[in-house]
Amino acid sequence: MIGWRDTEDIAIALSERHPDLDPLAVRFTDLHRFVTELPGFTDDPKASNEKILEAIQMAWLDEHRDR
Numbered sequence: 001m002i003g004w005r006d007t008e009d010i011a012i013a014l015s016e017r018h019p020d021l022d023p024l025a026v027r028f029t030d031l032h033r034f035v036t037e038l039p040g041f042t043d044d045p046k047a048s049n050e051k052i053l054e055a056i057q058m059a060w061l062d063e064h065r066d067r
Contacts, residue, residue, distance in 0.1 A: 003043035004035075004052050011059035013038050015067065023060040028053045 002009055014023070014034055026034070031053050036045045 001042045002038060002040045004048050007052075007055050007059045010035055010038065010056050011063045014056075014060045015063035019067065021064075023057050023064050026057070028057075031057060 002013070017038070018034065028050065032045070032048055035041060035048070035053075035056065
C-alpha cells in the first residue's frame with residue numbers, strides 16, 4: 001500500500017515506470033495522475049497538494065539521476 005507520504009517509494013516506482021521521462025518536465029497534473037495510477041496506491045487522490053507533489057518530484061529526480 002502506497003500513500004502520498006511514501007515519497008521514496010513513489011519516486012522509485014515512477015523511475016521504474018517512466019524511465020525516459022525527465023521529472024522536471026512533468027507537470028504537476030500529470031505527476032498527480034502518474035502517482036494515483038501506481039499499483040498499490042491506496043490514498044485519497046484529493047489529499048495531495050503542491051508541497052507533496054514537489055517533494056515527490058524532487059525524490060523522483062534523485063532516482064532519475066542515480067540511474
